[in-house]
Every structure is written in structure tokens, then in C-alpha cells.
Amino acid sequence: MKVDYDEMNAELGAVHAGVRASECHGFFCGHFCTSNTVVAESWQDHLLAGIDDAVDLEDCSAVLTRLANQVKEEILAEEISFNLLLPDDTSTISQRSAALAEWCAGFVSGLGIGGLGEKPPLIEECDEFIKDLVSISRMETMVEDNEESESAFFEIVEYIRVGTIMLHQEWHQVNINSEKPKVLH
Numbered sequence: 374m375k376v377d378y379d380e381m382n383a384e385l386g387a388v389h390a391g392v393r394a395s396e397c398h399g400f401f402c403g404h405f406c407t408s409n410t411v412v413a414e415s416w417q418d419h420l421l422a423g424i425d426d427a428v429d430l431e432d433c434s435a436v437l438t439r440l441a442n443q444v445k446e447e448i449l450a451e452e453i454s455f456n457l458l459l460p461d462d463t464s465t466i467s468q469r470s471a472a473l474a475e476w477c478a479g480f481v482s483g484l485g486i487g488g489l490g491e492k493p494p495l496i497e498e499c500d501e502f503i504k505d506l507v508s509i510s511r512m513e514t515m516v517e518d519n520e521e522s523e524s525a526f527f528e529i530v531e532y533i534r535v536g537t538i539m540l541h542q543e544w545h546q547v548n549i550n551s552e553k554p555k556v557l558h
């Protein structure tokens with residue numbers, strides 16, 4: 374069963390976690406793009422910091438593990454089933470924009486913890502995509518609720534969705550190429 378935005382936020386809120394659903398999803402996506410795996414040891418300290426109660430920690434960890442596995446399945450799927458975990462259309466554009474900024478901040482954190490700086494350089498489009506995510510994570514989230522804002526929001530979400538898949542594919546192609554043995558003549 375897919376992890377739902379509201380379910381994830383309720384779980385995180387119940388244990389007073391310092392992160393929200395969109396940030397967690399973005400973190401897992403960024404981490405998976407660079408490491409091709411999302412093991413608990415790599416994210417628990419980052420996402421569950423400050424949760425002291427053992428039962429709360431276990432419950433929250435279980436939901437986050439489901440979310441991490443969902444990210445992996447969606448990014449690796451033959452058909453593009455990957456979507457950002459954001460509030461639905463009943464939320465205001467400002468609420469969805471704030472969640473998108475959180476998603477991007479989580480993604481950038483996930484890239485770093487996943488090992489972004491430890492691998493060969495990426496193609497220019499990937500570098501530009503990462504810079505765009507940093508900018509989006511800092512964007513103004515108080516947005517006027519109109520058709521133009523809705524259209525721009527959906528364009529940005531689609532750009533991020535496709536860019537995430539591109540980054541994952543490029544990252545692993547670069548690493549495959551850099552790990553091939555060099556032939557000496």
C-alpha cells in the first residue's frame with residue numbers, strides 16, 4: 374500500500390518529528406538517486422533526530438521504511454509511475470508550494486548524504502537541475518491562488534518529476550562508465 378501524504382504527516386506529527394512528509398520523500402528520492410539504495414542507517418539519524426520514545430521511533434521508522442521502498446519501486450519502474458509526495462489539490466497553492474520547497478530541500482539533503490560529492494561529474498543538465506532544486510527550496514511560498522499560479526506549479530512539479538528520473542539514470546550511467554577497467558595498449 375502506497376504511503377499517503379496525510380498519513381505520513383500524521384505519523385511524523387504524532388512523534389513530534391522535525392520533518393514533514395514532503396521533505397522525507399524528497400530526501401529518499403535524492404538519496405536513492407546517488408546511492409541506488411536507501412538503507413535505514415543512512416537516514417534514521419537525519420530524519421528521526423530528536424524522537425526519544427522507542428515506540429514512537431519504531432512506528433515512525435516503519436512508515437518511513439515503507440516510503441523509502443515506495444520511492445525505490447517508483448523510480449525503477451519501467452513505466453513512469455513516480456510522483457512527488459505533496460498535498461492534494463484541495464490544499465491551497467501556498468500550502469502546496471511550501472511542501473514543494475520542503476521536498477526540494479529534502480532532495481538536496483538526500484543527494485549529499487547519498488554521496489553527491491564523491492562521484493565523477495554529471496552532465497550539465499543534471500548540474501542545472503540540482504541548482505534549480507536549491508533555488509526552489511528557497512522560493513517564496515506565499516503564492517496568489519489563481520489559474521496562472523496553478524499552471525506554473527504543475528509545470529515545476531513535472532520538471533522535478535522528470536528531472537529526478539533523469540538524474541537517477543545519469544548518475545548510475547556515469548558511475549558504470551567510471552568503474553569500467555581501462556584498457557592499456
